[in-house]
Each structure stands twice: as C-alpha cells, then as structure tokens.
Amino acid sequence: MAKLIRDIMTRDVEVIGPNDTLRDAARKMRDLDVGPIPVCDGQRVQGMITDRDIVVRAVAGDLDPARTAVADIMTKGIExxxxxxxxxxxxxxxxxxxxRRFIVVNRDKKLxxxxxxxxxxGSESGQRVGKALEGISEPSGHA
Structure with a gap:
C-alpha cells in the first residue's frame, strides 16, 4: 500500500519567528542539532532559514546577528x-x-x-532515495 507523507514525516517541528534574530536562530539550531528551521508567523510558514543562509547571507555580508531579523535573510517561497x-x-x-526536505502542511496550509x-x-520509495540523493547532490547549474 502506498504511504502518505503524514505516515513518515517528522512531527512537532521547532520553528522560529520572522522577527527573531539570527543569533536566536543560530542558538536554536545548535540546541536542536539541526541546520534548517521553518520560519512561521503562528502556524503559517513564511519561509525557511538554514545555517548556510546565516553564514552566506549574513556573516559574509557583515550583518550583525544580534540585530538582523530572520525575515531579512530567510528563503521565501519554499517548497x-x-x-x-x-x-x-x-x-x-x-x-x-x-x-533534500520539504515542509509539510495540511490542506489549510498550516505547518x-x-x-x-x-x-x-524507510518507505517503499526507499530504494529510490539513494538515486535521488545522487541527483540532488549534483550541481544544478543554478547560481
């Protein structure tokens, strides 16, 4: 029988608010031992912030992590x-x-x-995951 995403997804996802600082986000990532965190205003997903976003967009751009809001560097329009x-x-x-990951929402678009x-x-798609990872790891040619 085909599996639904709700049967295999990770529930109880930690989120961060768009007005929280990059320092808050980095500390949450450290404490949770994760790289990506959904950015939510209530239960509505606004975007995603990753450890890479903080480094590439903020640190490399000389932005102050104590004063820069998550919304200023998060990725919007996420899948x-x-x-x-x-x-x-x-x-x-x-x-x-x-x-490598998707946010999961219900039909009301709440996280x-x-x-x-x-x-x-672990699903019946498991045998394809290795092949998918190969393709995902290849450079896409996007800047």
Missing amino acids: YCFDDDLAEEVLERMEEQQL VGIVALGDLA
Whole structure:
C-alpha cells in the first residue's frame, strides 16, 4: 500500500519567528542539532532559514546577528507538500527540484511536519532515495 507523507514525516517541528534574530536562530539550531528551521508567523510558514543562509547571507555580508531579523535573510517561497500526498510523488518532486526536505502542511496550509530524504528511506520509495540523493547532490547549474 502506498504511504502518505503524514505516515513518515517528522512531527512537532521547532520553528522560529520572522522577527527573531539570527543569533536566536543560530542558538536554536545548535540546541536542536539541526541546520534548517521553518520560519512561521503562528502556524503559517513564511519561509525557511538554514545555517548556510546565516553564514552566506549574513556573516559574509557583515550583518550583525544580534540585530538582523530572520525575515531579512530567510528563503521565501519554499517548497512544501501536503500531509496527504503520496511519498513516491514527493520523492519525485525532491529529485526534480534537487531538494533534500520539504515542509509539510495540511490542506489549510498550516505547518504539521517536515519530511526529509532520510524519512523516505524507510518507505517503499526507499530504494529510490539513494538515486535521488545522487541527483540532488549534483550541481544544478543554478547560481
């Protein structure tokens, strides 16, 4: 039987607010031992911030992490999937878009989880995850 994303996603995802500082985000990443954190205003996803965003966009740009808001450097327009999407279809989208994780929302577009390639490894799509990771790890030619 085909698995739904809700059956394999990580629930209870920690988030950060758009007005929190980069220092807050970095500390949360450290404490949780994660690289990406969804940026939410309530339960609505506004974007995503990663450890790489902080380094490349803020530190390299001489922005003060104690004064710079997460919203100033977060990635907007992020990819997401619905909790009732099929795992196989989400894996295909990850391959096509060369992404390792998607935010998971319900049909009201409220955050309910996050799904990563590693989560898909345990599903019937698992045999394809290695191939997907190969493709995702290849440079896309995008700047």
